[in-house]
Every structure is written in structure tokens, then in C-alpha cells.
Amino acid sequence: MDFILDNKWAFLIVAEVIFWVSTLSFLIVRYWFNLKTLSIAFFVLFIVNDLWIATMGYFDYMRTGEFSAYQIIILIVIAYAFLYGKSDFQKLDHFIQRKVAKWRGLPEPTLTNIKPLYGTEHAKQERRNFYGHLFIFSAVQVLFFFMFGLSDAVSSIQLDTLFEDWYDQKETDLFYKNDTANNVTRIWALILAIDFVFSMSYSIFPKKEKQLTRSA
Structure with missing residues (x-):
């Protein structure tokens, strides 16, 4: 864990990359390849990655004993997930569905706006x-x-x-x-x-x- 905390910013950036890769992979695998069961694996990766981000913030605080900019950024990420994550994910989901239908020459899907x-x-x-x-x-x-x-x-x-x-x-x-x-x-x-x-x-x-x- 010491190696990870010594390079905490690099690992946080990697975690953010994994966040976007897992999110887009979930949607593409689900709608482009129509592999809904496999797409669940990317959703699980998304959840585990969020827990990993929280873990890094917690252990960094335990190590330094200070509430630094690092913890603030992680709290912002978590707060965003709770406040806006669901609605923004739904918008991205609808966007990917429309794009996939267009690329595959299929009729635009009828999406119910909640x-x-x-x-x-x-x-x-x-x-x-x-x-x-x-x-x-x-x-x-x-x-x-x-x-x-x-x-x-x-x-x-x-x-x-x-x-x-x-x-x-x-x-x-x-x-x-x-x-x-x-x-x-x-x-x-x-x-x-x-x-x-x-x-x-x-x-x-x-x-x-x-x-x-x-x-x-």
C-alpha cells in the first residue's frame, strides 16, 4: 500500500481512466455487441473502481493524518456520483443507444424520457x-x-x-x-x-x- 500512496495521484488518474473505460465498455458491449450478461462485468468493475478510489483516500488520510486536497477531490468524486451520477449516466446511455443504432443502420430506438x-x-x-x-x-x-x-x-x-x-x-x-x-x-x-x-x-x-x- 505504501507504493500506491507514494504515487497516489498517478493511481487516482488511472482510476479515473478505468471509470470512463468501464462505463463506455459497459454501454458498447451491451448495445453494440448485445452481450448484456458480459456487460455486467464492466458494471462490477465500475463499482469496484469507486470503492478503490475511496480506499486510497481513506488510507492516505490514515497515513498523513491531514485532510488534504487529495481527500477533497475524492469526496467531490463520490458526491458527484450520488448527486448527478445516475442522471448523467442515463443521458450517456441514451446517447450511446442512438449512436449505435445510427452506426448499424437501425431505426432510432424509442427511449422513454423519465x-x-x-x-x-x-x-x-x-x-x-x-x-x-x-x-x-x-x-x-x-x-x-x-x-x-x-x-x-x-x-x-x-x-x-x-x-x-x-x-x-x-x-x-x-x-x-x-x-x-x-x-x-x-x-x-x-x-x-x-x-x-x-x-x-x-x-x-x-x-x-x-x-x-x-x-x-
């Missing part, structure tokens, strides 16, 4: 998205439990020091008998917490529809 949601409907959708994220996180934790079992440290957990024990050390024994599973869990838990804040914020501050101004 009506933007506002207010309570938008808040409900954001909560549903978070619940889906929480379900996947929980399912992976169950998988880790059966694969590795709980560590001895779980029996001595103290709630008042849980956060410190979990995040203030480069290596942690919480919660499984496997270092990789523990690191994936605590980094994913941070991402889940950020998702929770963004998703639930719309329940407190509903998204308002922009009012179109009419010229006189």
Missing part, C-alpha cells in the same frame, strides 16, 4: 435508492460472516469507542477474521453514511421544481 421528480416523490425515490444500497451492503456483510466468521474483537466492542477503534487505525480487527473484509466494510460503511446523508436530506429539504420565467 420525468424528473420533485418534492415528496423525489424524496421517496432517494430513500428507495438508499434502502437498495443498504440491502446490498447488508447482504455482503452476511456473506463475509459465513466466509470468515466474526473476530474475537467483536465480543469486546464498546459503543463509546467504536468509531475510534474502527477508523483511527490502519488495520482493525472489526468485525471479521479477514483484513480485506474489514477494510472493505469500514470504507463501504463511510460511503453508505454519505449516501444516507444525501438521500435523507431531500426528506428535510425537498427538491423544488425550477420556475420558468416568462419574458414580457
Whole structure:
């Protein structure tokens, strides 16, 4: 990990390249080659790459003890993914579908434009998205439990020091008998917490529809 952190900017650039390659590969394989099952592999690569970016930011902070421009950039990337990633991906998806149809001489596909949601409907959708994220996180934790079992440290957990024990050390024994599973869990838990804040914020501050101004 030291080598990666010594060259953290280069690895961050590589991760961004992988982001675009995996995204475009997913769409091209799915629509040009019509290999929908294979395209899932690129989607998984996209998710793993996002976790990798978060991992680099976390371990760099643990190494330096400072919240630097590096962490700020990574937080911006994660925040963008939660706030605008889905809608921008949908736009790119529609663009690729139209281009592929044009290149292959096929009729332009009929694409359903999803009506933007506002207010309570938008808040409900954001909560549903978070619940889906929480379900996947929980399912992976169950998988880790059966694969590795709980560590001895779980029996001595103290709630008042849980956060410190979990995040203030480069290596942690919480919660499984496997270092990789523990690191994936605590980094994913941070991402889940950020998702929770963004998703639930719309329940407190509903998204308002922009009012179109009419010229006189």
C-alpha cells in the first residue's frame, strides 16, 4: 500500500481512466455487441473502481493524518456520483443507444424520457435508492460472516469507542477474521453514511421544481 500512496495521484488518474473505460465498455458491449450478461462485468468493475478510489483516500488520510486536497477531490468524486451520477449516466446511455443504432443502420430506438421528480416523490425515490444500497451492503456483510466468521474483537466492542477503534487505525480487527473484509466494510460503511446523508436530506429539504420565467 505504501507504493500506491507514494504515487497516489498517478493511481487516482488511472482510476479515473478505468471509470470512463468501464462505463463506455459497459454501454458498447451491451448495445453494440448485445452481450448484456458480459456487460455486467464492466458494471462490477465500475463499482469496484469507486470503492478503490475511496480506499486510497481513506488510507492516505490514515497515513498523513491531514485532510488534504487529495481527500477533497475524492469526496467531490463520490458526491458527484450520488448527486448527478445516475442522471448523467442515463443521458450517456441514451446517447450511446442512438449512436449505435445510427452506426448499424437501425431505426432510432424509442427511449422513454423519465420525468424528473420533485418534492415528496423525489424524496421517496432517494430513500428507495438508499434502502437498495443498504440491502446490498447488508447482504455482503452476511456473506463475509459465513466466509470468515466474526473476530474475537467483536465480543469486546464498546459503543463509546467504536468509531475510534474502527477508523483511527490502519488495520482493525472489526468485525471479521479477514483484513480485506474489514477494510472493505469500514470504507463501504463511510460511503453508505454519505449516501444516507444525501438521500435523507431531500426528506428535510425537498427538491423544488425550477420556475420558468416568462419574458414580457
